[in-house]
Amino acid sequence: MSNTKTSSLTIQGALDNAVPTVFEAALNMLDLGTMLTNTEYDTGTVSASATVVLPYEAAFVQSARVVTSGTAGSLGSYVVADSAATPVAPPSASTQPGVASIATDRKTITFPNTVTRVVVRYLPMCANPSIGRSVTGIGASYVATTKSS
Amino acid sequence: MSNTKTSSLTLAAVLDNANAAQLGYAFLDLNLGTMLSGTEYDTGTITDIATVVLPYEAAVVQSARVVTSATGGSVGSYLVSDSGATVYVPTSASNQLGVATIGTDRKTITFPNTITRAVIRYLPIAAAPMEYHSAFGGLGTAVTTSTKA
Numbered sequence: 001m002s003n004t005k006t007s008s009l010t011i012q013g014a015l016d017n018a019v020p021t022v023f024e025a026a027l028n029m030l031d032l033g034t035m036l037t038n039t040e041y042d043t044g045t046v047s048a049s050a051t052v053v054l055p056y057e058a059a060f061v062q063s064a065r066v067v068t069s070g071t072a073g074s075l076g077s078y079v080v081a082d083s084a085a086t087p088v089a090p091p092s093a094s095t096q097p098g099v100a101s102i103a104t105d106r107k108t109i110t111f112p113n114t115v116t117r118v119v120v121r122y123l124p125m126c127a128n129p130s131i132g133r134s135v136t137g138i139g140a141s142y143v144a145t146t147k148s149s
Numbered sequence: 150m151s152n153t154k155t156s157s158l159t160l161a162a163v164l165d166n167a168n169a170a171q172l173g174y175a176f177l178d179l180n181l182g183t184m185l186s187g188t189e190y191d192t193g194t195i196t197d198i199a200t201v202v203l204p205y206e207a208a209v210v211q212s213a214r215v216v217t218s219a220t221g222g223s224v225g226s227y228l229v230s231d232s233g234a235t236v237y238v239p240t241s242a243s244n245q246l247g248v249a250t251i252g253t254d255r256k257t258i259t260f261p262n263t264i265t266r267a268v269i270r271y272l273p274i275a276a277a278p279m280e281y282h283s284a285f286g287g288l289g290t291a292v293t294t295s296t297k298a
Contacts, residue, residue, distance in 0.1 A: 024167055028167035030167075034161065060272070063229060121209060123272065
């Protein structure tokens with residue numbers, strides 16, 4: 001029985017399989033240093049919208065703070081729950097936390113009201129738009145050894 | 150036209166560039182295994198103070214819990230928001246969430262009242278500052294790498 005498989009050459013796949021020649025290219029695209037340091041995203045002033053799209057997919061969201069909104073009661077810090085959570089405005093603006101949600105795309109944060117500026121603290125999965133992006137310059141696929149669990 | 154650039158040899162730059170010759174030294178500074186294990190930092194009993202400085206810079210902070218404080222109403226778990234947020238004590242001590250902040254230094258957690266013990270769960274960026282100029286095995290102070298697409 002073979003212990004090899006052919007994987008599509010995404011950043012995620014290359015990092016999992018860790019074949020040295022590919023791993024270096026994947027790590028180069030990952031921008032690990034940037035990923036670990038650019039963990040605060042300020043939208044600046046944006047058109048009123050109840051959703052904010054992060055530049056990179058989030059592995060983990062620490063907090064989301066509504067800085068400005070047409071709805072004064074929406075201001076303040078939010079816990080960011082999973083996509084099925086019901087967004088709730090803070091019981092008291094700028095004091096108690098509200099609840100926002102993050103979609104299954106790992107990038108779209110939804111607030112209970114429209115917002116015009118938000119600051120989000122989060123850990124990106126990758127400093128590229130998607131960890132599912134293909135690793136460039138290596139080829140479309142490669143054969144890697146399978147892992148024992 | 151050249152496709153190379155010279156970067157200052159910070160830990161973040163070496164991780165972004167992912168040159169095999171330097172990565173080993175960078176990962177030694179990063180302590181990736183320890184970093185990914187997550188960290189729970191218990192201040193132990195400390196002198197009354199409203200700020201706690203984490204041992205390492207935080208990529209993201211999961212929670213901060215005030216275990217003891219001269220202000221009984223301050224005890225409980227806190228959402229840690231960005232440095233621009235308003236800090237707030239839990240509406241009901243040890244029941245509802247309060248709001249604390251993390252400074253732009255990524256290390257200083259500020260609570261609304263002085264505390265005498267806190268437990269903080271967080272993911273460190275690295276076991277060395279990202280701006281840290283390691284010798285990287287005597288590789289010099291700058292590195293030339295290929296530019297990225």
